Amino acid sequence: MYPLRRNRRLRINEAIRSIVRETIITPNDFLVPLFVVEGKGIKDEIPSMPNYFRYSLDLLENEVKELWTLGLKSVLLFVKVPDNLKDNKGTEALNPNGLMQRAIKTVKNACPDMLVMTDVALDPYSVYGHDGIIENGQIVNDNTAEVLGEMSLSHAKAGADFVAPSDMMDGRILTIREALEDEGYFNTGIMSYSAKYASAFYGPFRDALDSAPVDIQDIPKDKKTYQMDFGNRFEAIRETEMDIDEGADIVMVKPGISYLDILRDIKNEVDVPVAVYQVSGEYAMIKAAAEKGWLDHDQIMLETTTAFKRAGADIIASYFAKDIVKLIY
Ligand SMILES: NCC(=O)CCC(=O)O
Numbered sequence: 001m002y003p004l005r006r007n008r009r010l011r012i013n014e015a016i017r018s019i020v021r022e023t024i025i026t027p028n029d030f031l032v033p034l035f036v037v038e039g040k041g042i043k044d045e046i047p048s049m050p051n052y053f054r055y056s057l058d059l060l061e062n063e064v065k066e067l068w069t070l071g072l073k074s075v076l077l078f079v080k081v082p083d084n085l086k087d088n089k090g091t092e093a094l095n096p097n098g099l100m101q102r103a104i105k106t107v108k109n110a111c112p113d114m115l116v117m118t119d120v121a122l123d124p125y126s127v128y129g130h131d132g133i134i135e136n137g138q139i140v141n142d143n144t145a146e147v148l149g150e151m152s153l154s155h156a157k158a159g160a161d162f163v164a165p166s167d168m169m170d171g172r173i174l175t176i177r178e179a180l181e182d183e184g185y186f187n188t189g190i191m192s193y194s195a196k197y198a199s200a201f202y203g204p205f206r207d208a209l210d211s212a213p214v215d216i217q218d219i220p221k222d223k224k225t226y227q228m229d230f231g232n233r234f235e236a237i238r239e240t241e242m243d244i245d246e247g248a249d250i251v252m253v254k255p256g257i258s259y260l261d262i263l264r265d266i267k268n269e270v271d272v273p274v275a276v277y278q279v280s281g282e283y284a285m286i287k288a289a290a291e292k293g294w295l296d297h298d299q300i301m302l303e304t305t306t307a308f309k310r311a312g313a314d315i316i317a318s319y320f321a322k323d324i325v326k327l328i329y
């Protein structure tokens with residue numbers, strides 16, 4: 001007897017494999033995170049993120065033009081705020097002439113059709129490195145959400161297409177939506193980090209922005225009172241559905257590779273686009289192993305990003321976006 005069905009026939013060569021392949025990534029799948037700093041002529045490599053850089057505004061301009069020519073049409077902006085501008089309430093986040101507001105305008109001037117999304121959270125602006133205002137040793141929820149609403153409005157006024165609240169305060173999507181609607185910013189979208197886990201994979205990002213929680217007495221040492229516990233699954237669906245009810249246009253799962261089950265659950269459950277974030281620690285792990293010659297960098301990059309799409313991601317935020325597009329096109 002022989003096997004009645006020989007599945008290997010569909011794997012015999014690259015031509016047959018490529019015609020039956022179910023999931024293919026393209027430049028349209030990617031959202032490019034960009035780190036911005038004050039100054040001129042700065043292109044600073046982030047030590048724990050090899051070949052990833054912080055740009056001053058003049059060089060940011062060249063970078064976004066290059067992204068555009070590669071077919072990458074969406075960016076997600078993060079700013080590194082100088083220490084002297086940090087406080088407990090994120091006052092600088094509302095400065096109409098702040099670094100984020102200028103960065104938005106810089107990208108729009110360089111590339112008017114580029115989709116500009118902005119990080120909305122207090123941690124880069126907080127002396128304590130937290131996503132919320134601290135009162136009596138606690139991260140307060142509702143007052144923080146108010147500031148996030150004002151921050152979102154400020155980004156919309158500067159020209160952002162989407163705001164991306166990454167903080168995990170309860171109710172902030174509604175607060176942000178109302179703040180935008182009240183001032184007539186009906187078309188400014190919200191991409192909510194709706195299921196963001198308290199993860200050790202964010203380490204290199206906090207180096208990039210100098211935004212890690214500080215080690216001071218009576219200040220929480222981690223973000224576990226607002227970001228999700230990594231043992232939880234159903235909670236991710238609840239969080240995501242609530243954010244959609246409050247007005248989120250796009251929802252997100254973060255981090256990526258350790259949370260593919262969550263990504264698939266959410267994709268099956270909701271009817272809005274779902275994003276995933278392949279975070280800094282995932283990037284650093286792959287870079288480090290590749291540097292040692294232990295893993296094939298390009299193949300791992302292709303495999304992980306394809307896995308996100310297969311698991312249900314409509315949008316992939318990844319520090320590999322540029323490299324992957326150069327690899328596949
Ligand atoms: N809001 C952004 C993060 O919390 C971290 C992202 C990363 O680790 O790449």
Ligand SMILES: [Mg+2]
Binds near residue numbers: 194242243
């Ligand atoms: Mg929530």
